[in-house]
Amino acid sequence: MASEKKYKYHYEYPHPAVTSDCVIFGYDGKELKVLLIKRDDNSDAYPGAWALPGGFLRMDGDEPDFNMLECARRELEEETGLKDVYIREFGVYSDLGRDPRERVITVAHFALVKIQDVKGGSDAQEAKWFPAREVSQLAFDHDRILRDALSRLRETIHFEPVGFELLPEVFTMPQLQELYEAILEVKFDRRNFAKKINALEILSEVGDRPANAGPRTPFHYRFNKEQYEKMKMKRNGFRLEF
Amino acid sequence: MASEKKYKYHYEYPHPAVTSDCVIFGYDGKELKVLLIKRDDNSDAYPGAWALPGGFLRMDGDEPDFNMLECARRELEEETGLKDVYIREFGVYSDLGRDPRERVITVAHFALVKIQDVKGGSDAQEAKWFPAREVSQLAFDHDRILRDALSRLRETIHFEPVGFELLPEVFTMPQLQELYEAILEVKFDRRNFAKKINALEILSEVGDRPANAGPRTPFHYRFNKEQYEKMKMKRNGFRLEF
């Protein structure tokens, strides 16, 4: 049969397909968002459903993916146009039958992006931001992957200064607090929160204080990475208790 | 060619081989140990080198692995004869070229076993316990996987009562302390350590107190799982600060 010719990769033992999927989080100032893509209406699996962006490990061609993280980064850039963003592997999803077509092992990553910077991907697929905690009915086992990502993000925030990845370069203390409250689903005392953050000594005050809207304009801050590294060294580690 | 017949699995796109590897930790009362296996002297890759036990995802046959964790459990049982032990995925290793023969994606797990319970595997391979922090020159990128596992174990101990997995059913407070010191590479004050552990209320005292060796015989304890679950619920979560 001529159609057999397309199966040109041969192995002695069965091999699964391997993908990197990305849970891309953003924050619009109100709630945590996740970027999803709509699957093709003619797909053999979950046609028309919303799904986490992801793609197969590229093994041949001019630029094979060096590892699963690079694969995820490539996917992320295709969807958002962004490079050099925070991204991290957090789990492997490999249950038999999770993809009806063939056995697929998925390495899940979560990424934190400044939502304002996202222009729109090079990919033709329809992509859209959804409230991260409200989506359901995603394709495959992506509901579970998303839940796990949210849970991992909540943990990570205690050990890495990841909040700033979701905010604009310059932000205010109330903004930061609202973000933390959105991620952790709790409310903080305004004064204690500021005290705790300031005690970390990882923010720089930004001089300009635009006088425009609101009763009183809050200070502007910027995350100071050098200072963070210095403090991390000094206290050997980073920890933020809530 | 007749030899082509052995490559009987065909795919439209290239697929990597996928394995689960296990970092199996044990504790002999003195130091943290890791179980390694010696590779075949005739292997095409790293012949005769010591390596982490691991195996390919089983996809065909009567009992395919349901997922990577089951694959790791199967491997673990083959090496140690043990079922129902603590095991957890902690990372994916996928760098191009990490296996010289073909592209291999490895899902790494770490397991905690009571070293006294390990009889010896059903596998014919030579297996041996090594001091976990001293081994090097392992096959593939297993040096790095082991380092990462040690680091993950250190983190995990703050959020899960994993120490007991490495000790005999019945143990003493000094034993527990020495284990924690071995894992975290620090020294604790005896009194504060006992106080902190007791405050968790997850141990049961065991009546028998054998009078044999040593100046004074310490109390015997047992990890009380029901009590742990109760306390975890009550305090929503488990945390052990050091």
Next chain:
DNA sequence: ACAAAAGTGTTAGGCCTACACCCATGA
């Protein structure tokens, strides 16, 4: 009886929480 190992209690300081007041700005 003495040395070694293990159980127990007390105190001081630091960190977190709760809470109140003052200030700046736009309406």
Next chain:
DNA sequence: TCATGGGTGTAGGCCTAACACTTTTGT
């Protein structure tokens, strides 16, 4: 000038770290 939102300071309680004494047992 008033309401709204934001910056700052202080007191109390809890938790943790530092530390000393007593008890048991084998020699």
